Amino acid sequence: MTTTAEHTYRRRGLNPLHGVLLAGTFVLFLGATLSDYAYLSSYEIQWATFASWLIAGALVCNGLAFACGVIGLFGAFDRRRAFIHVALLLVSFVLGFINALMHAMDAWAMMPTGLILSIILTVLALVATWIGFSNTGVKVKKQ
């Protein structure tokens, strides 16, 4: 009842929702890459259809993760890294949208650009996720 130390508690780690969305972005882009590769090697059109939907799903996760990232900028441990995180998500969203349009082309018309974009997007999403999860230090107010 006397004096208490001045503590600011901050959760360690990403907001779980942000984490789920980042993971979704990466996994769905990875799935699109694998599907594209399956189409490339089998000419089985269903894989291209799968890739289309996986990219659509990735874009939803990517867009929401971007929103989380922007909100997270305010309380970021390392603001510079947070900016990179958000910028990467923005780039992957734009590129992902282009990839969705590529995949809307009929049959083989999406090849090889569609596969190459999917690979790049998978890497971008991985890096963005990595930075997002590793930017989770705690600010400690020193007394």
Next chain:
Amino acid sequence: MNFSRRYLTTPLAIALMAGSAGATAAQQLYGPNPDLPEPQRGLLPDMEVLEPAEWGDRQPTVPDGYSITAIATDLKIPRQTLVLPNGDILVAEGSGGNAPKLKPKDFIAGIIKAKGKSSVEGGDRLTLLRDANGDGTYEEQTVFADNLNAPYGLALIDNALYVANQDALVRFDYEEGQTRASGPPEVVTQLPAEINHHWTKAMTASPDGQYLYVGIGSNSNITERGMEAEVNRAEVWEINADTGAHRPYATGLRNPTALTFQPDTDTLWAVVNERDELGPDLVPDYLTSVQEGGFYGWPYSYWGQHVDPRVKPENPELVESAIAPDYSLGSHVAPLGIAFSTPQVGGEYAEGVFVGEHGSWNRKDPVGYKVSFVRFENGHPTGDPVDFVSGFLTDDGRALGRPVGVTVAPDGAVIIADDLTNAVWRVTRDDAGTPQDTAADDAPSAADNAPAPAADAATDDAARPESEPATPENDAGTPDTQPTASESQTTTET
């Protein structure tokens, strides 16, 4: 990243630029040797769906010396018509297809395309139009048969009326003068109906009345639903009218939307809708005679040996055998109707074919939206198509109507189904009722009206459909006799 830069930047740059490229001025769009530019496709496909507009007091435009009237309105998506021996007109109404939406794009494209279509639901029926007193007003409009499944192709052989539904070929008994089918139809044969991306089953009967020819469109634009979906697709079937036994008559025709026989020959003709998403000036839709056993390219190639890079695996051997069509109608005009002219139509339209062009959606500047006339000389198409009926577009780029099936009645009237106006138009020659005793002049005349009809068919009753010389045997009441060689016993148009 070297790899990616090499492959990524070029296609992307091309793709991004491509959307703005347009047709060059001196391009040859029509005829046997159209210019075929390099395939191009922007990141976003060109979609220019025209919104519908009301006619008000406007009318479609016809050549001088001809008049057009709507002989039936408030129909439910009229597609094809058939003129019966007594002058009655049957109209097939309906809208088919049950292709599932496959990709995210299909949802978006569906919403956009719906804007350009009539909101009326397809009637799935046949409507009969009758002008009992021959005054050109079709005062009677009754339902001949209903509960059909997106009927499209129509043909009459003797006392059997054949209707190509989107899933089956069916047969009604028909007696001249009948206004209502006497019962439900009998199935002659099932037709390929899975998915039915292109659902219209165009049909015509052979001159001897033994066979029916049915067009079965592909199940995709360019194999994007997989090759399995294309079994028995993009073909014209020859079907025995009695037994229903069938075989592919010609293959590789992407979407043969209307079929007919050239008068006085055994040559089958078709108009075919070619593939999309290769640019505004690819691939030309075409008019062609259909050779038995012929392969016309789809999906592997277009216009002969032009390989479509979107189709994998390739099939070079089949491409080698691909036949180039006879006559380009222009890309994306969407021909859905075909009818050979007769001397009774008169003027410079006496010899050739009328083509109903539904109009483009996959192109910035709209094309089609009219009934074209392709002149024939010595049995072959010649010259550029000319407008026969136009004026289906407003100045502000909306669509008033969209022509589909075209039929030339024995009296020389041109019957046009319009599935946006939901009407049937009838184009007649102003002086058709005037007896002409001058000799026939088949040669195309510079005058845009009034050359006499050809002598062998010159009758003075051109305006009276009920006394029709071209179909003598239809009242014989002999439904199941062996068809004879007489070509006049078959009345058929798609």
